[in-house]
Amino acid sequence: MSAQRTASSRRAAPVVSRLDFPVLAEFLHAYLHEECVAEYGSAEAARQVFLADASRDERHALADECARFSRLIAHQPVAIVRRILAHDFGSAWWPGRTREVIALLDPEVIDPGRGRNRGA
Numbered sequence: 343m344s345a346q347r348t349a350s351s352r353r354a355a356p357v358v359s360r361l362d363f364p365v366l367a368e369f370l371h372a373y374l375h376e377e378c379v380a381e382y383g384s385a386e387a388a389r390q391v392f393l394a395d396a397s398r399d400e401r402h403a404l405a406d407e408c409a410r411f412s413r414l415i416a417h418q419p420v421a422i423v424r425r426i427l428a429h430d431f432g433s434a435w436w437p438g439r440t441r442e443v444i445a446l447l448d449p450e451v452i453d454p455g456r457g458r459n460r461g462a
Contacts, residue, residue, distance in 0.1 A: 347386055358414065373389070
């Protein structure tokens with residue numbers, strides 16, 4: 343593969359601000375910290391604790407933010423996603439693959455039936 347093709351096929355790392363994702367930032371920073379596995383057992387268990395603590399509005403907001411964030415990172419290498427998690431959100435979680443992040447942030451898991459329960 344030529345250097346020109348390699349450079350043109352790379353995607354620029356997305357610019358992410360915790361101001362654009364306030365509920366996601368809170369979840370990542372407060373629940374996926376250095377002691378996450380010791381405290382919760384897994385990132386998925388930490389997510390469940392967050393969801394149990396969250397209000398209905400927070401779950402809706404988190405699901406919306408997760409959908410937007412997942413679209414931003416969907417085609418990014420895991421190294422870039424890890425940098426975003428650590429640098430931009432203050433998380434200590436170290437996922438093995440980008441799709442692991444997308445699975446954890448699945449809006450349907452966070453807020454089941456979210457499209458149906460708007461305004462309910």
